[in-house]
Amino acid sequence: MSRKVTDKAVGDRPVRRVKTIIIGGGFSGLGLAIRLSQQGRNDYLVLERGNDVGGTWRDNTYPGAACDVPSHLYSYSFALNPDWSRSFSRQGEIQQYIKGVAEKYRVLDKHVFNCDVTSARWNNDTAEWEVESSEGSFVADTLVSAIGALCEPALPDIKGINDFEGEIFHSARWNHDADLTGKRVAIIGTGASSIQIVPAIADKVAHLDVYQRTAPWLLPRIDRPYTKAEHLAFKYVPGFQRLSRAAIYAARETQVVGLAKFPALMQAFELIARAKLRHEVRDPELRAKVTPNFRIGCKRMLISNNYYPAISRDNVDVVTDGITEVRASSIVTEDGTEREIDALIVATGFHVTDSPTYETISGRDGRTLSEVFDEIGQQAYKGATIANFPNMFFLLGPNVGLGHTSMVYMIESQLNYVADALATVDRLGLKTVEVRRDVQDEYNVDLQRKLSKSVWINGGCASWYLDKHGNNTTLWPDFTFEFRRLTKNFDLSAYETTKTSRADVKVGAHQ
Numbered sequence: 001m002s003r004k005v006t007d008k009a010v011g012d013r014p015v016r017r018v019k020t021i022i023i024g025g026g027f028s029g030l031g032l033a034i035r036l037s038q039q040g041r042n043d044y045l046v047l048e049r050g051n052d053v054g055g056t057w058r059d060n061t062y063p064g065a066a067c068d069v070p071s072h073l074y075s076y077s078f079a080l081n082p083d084w085s086r087s088f089s090r091q092g093e094i095q096q097y098i099k100g101v102a103e104k105y106r107v108l109d110k111h112v113f114n115c116d117v118t119s120a121r122w123n124n125d126t127a128e129w130e131v132e133s134s135e136g137s138f139v140a141d142t143l144v145s146a147i148g149a150l151c152e153p154a155l156p157d158i159k160g161i162n163d164f165e166g167e168i169f170h171s172a173r174w175n176h177d178a179d180l181t182g183k184r185v186a187i188i189g190t191g192a193s194s195i196q197i198v199p200a201i202a203d204k205v206a207h208l209d210v211y212q213r214t215a216p217w218l219l220p221r222i223d224r225p226y227t228k229a230e231h232l233a234f235k236y237v238p239g240f241q242r243l244s245r246a247a248i249y250a251a252r253e254t255q256v257v258g259l260a261k262f263p264a265l266m267q268a269f270e271l272i273a274r275a276k277l278r279h280e281v282r283d284p285e286l287r288a289k290v291t292p293n294f295r296i297g298c299k300r301m302l303i304s305n306n307y308y309p310a311i312s313r314d315n316v317d318v319v320t321d322g323i324t325e326v327r328a329s330s331i332v333t334e335d336g337t338e339r340e341i342d343a344l345i346v347a348t349g350f351h352v353t354d355s356p357t358y359e360t361i362s363g364r365d366g367r368t369l370s371e372v373f374d375e376i377g378q379q380a381y382k383g384a385t386i387a388n389f390p391n392m393f394f395l396l397g398p399n400v401g402l403g404h405t406s407m408v409y410m411i412e413s414q415l416n417y418v419a420d421a422l423a424t425v426d427r428l429g430l431k432t433v434e435v436r437r438d439v440q441d442e443y444n445v446d447l448q449r450k451l452s453k454s455v456w457i458n459g460g461c462a463s464w465y466l467d468k469h470g471n472n473t474t475l476w477p478d479f480t481f482e483f484r485r486l487t488k489n490f491d492l493s494a495y496e497t498t499k500t501s502r503a504d505v506k507v508g509a510h511q
Contacts, residue, residue: 033105379441413480
């Protein structure tokens with residue numbers, strides 16, 4: 001079918017009206033869909049640009065893809081999985097888990113797949129969100145962004161990269177038709193994806209150049225398959241799996257003290273990382289190249305048992321000179337060296353603080369999220385609401401990210417808040433809710449004050465945690481159970497509200 005006919009078919013569809021639209025069907029969007037269904041709120045749709053649920057875990061299918069949070073903690077508390085095969089699960093198993101949960105809770109029919117949202121605009125006159133997408137137009141009372149931070153691949157701005165004639169793809173858009181066996185391959189980046197990809201392909205390729213801008217800190221990956229006895233205990237011994245989960249949670253949570261409150265305590269982790277580096281990289285010259293020049297924890301701490309052995313292979317080179325140009329079949333570095341390659345893998349992460357999706361969402365005064373963030377920085381209230389965007393909620397919004405434990409815990413905390421907000425709106429017959437700007441400002445001043453003591457600010461690195469204003473707008477600077485406490489209930493007094501019956505009448509405890 002031609003593009004023109006397809007577009008006309010979409011354009012001819014009637015506008016679909018629902019109470020709530022959720023953008024994104026990953027862990028957070030799926031979680032909210034389940035929560036709404038459990039509350040008996042079935043007037044919602046999930047608009048998902050992919051062909052299935054799963055988000056990050058659907059898209060990142062590169063060799064070696066796996067989670068760096070233990071399996072039992074990286075799952076919904078309401079849908080524990082006694083069948084995890086190992087202590088740190090791999091991509092395919094996580095994706096199967098997410099699909100299984102969606103099927104179990106019967107919410108797949110609420111998803112519109114292959115639906116790319118192109119714009120979402122707040123209409124002041126009707127007090128509704130008007131959403132345009134590749135699958136037609138929608139109107140909703142409430143919009144929930146469950147897009148997530150790791151969905152828009154960031155491509156490096158390197159001269160000539162579009163002229164490369166060999167295989168080229170981002171780690172999050174892996175081309176499984178490309179056979180790298182016996183090829184000369186380059187990979188740009190040494191972050192979380194790269195340290196999993198390099199060991200997975202190093203023994204297959206003829207030669208691998210690893211282009212490193214900043215060396216990461218690596219800790220041991222305490223990973224192993226679960227025994228049959230453990231599987232039986234997870235499945236049949238009451239409370240055993242929840243106890244295991246609680247123990248993992250408690251152990252992980254202790255890291256916050258060093259990361260956010262007393263960075264000097266990170267020295268213990270640094271000693272472990274240095275010992276690992278010295279033991280696994282015997283060549284002094286290579287060891288010097290891959291020794292980080294910042295305090296551990298400042299950038300994301302990575303876990304791997306096979307990255308250092310992989311880069312120590314004879315057919316692997318770590319290149320620390322900056323790239324000046326990509327040519328048709330080679331890469332040229334600042335020292336003038338030209339290295340011939342057949343394939344180029346871009347593992348340069350994602351648009352976290354500058355997501356292109358922000359340009360598609362317009363608020364009460366017509367400004368987009370991008371324009372608002374450009375002025376004030378990426379700020380929200382409890383990571384869930386932003387002044388100028390009425391009846392809109394975020395899952396995994398600003399300062400909800402973590403560097404030490406499971407994001408699913410934070411997602412479930414936000415589900416509590418958003419679900420209670422929607423229930424409050426219904427109970428009180430509210431037409432609009434919009435966080436007060438003074439409340440949002442005060443919240444963010446307190447956040448940045450807490451963050452100012454953290455290793456993320458004081459560790460001597462430049463990371464994707466920071467926005468262009470130099471503020472950490474990505475991470476939560478406290479214990480996760482404190483975030484859970486803050487988001488347990490919707491705090492109406494922090495919001496400007498209007499009633500359904502008379503849009504000009506204000507209600508709320510702040511009056």
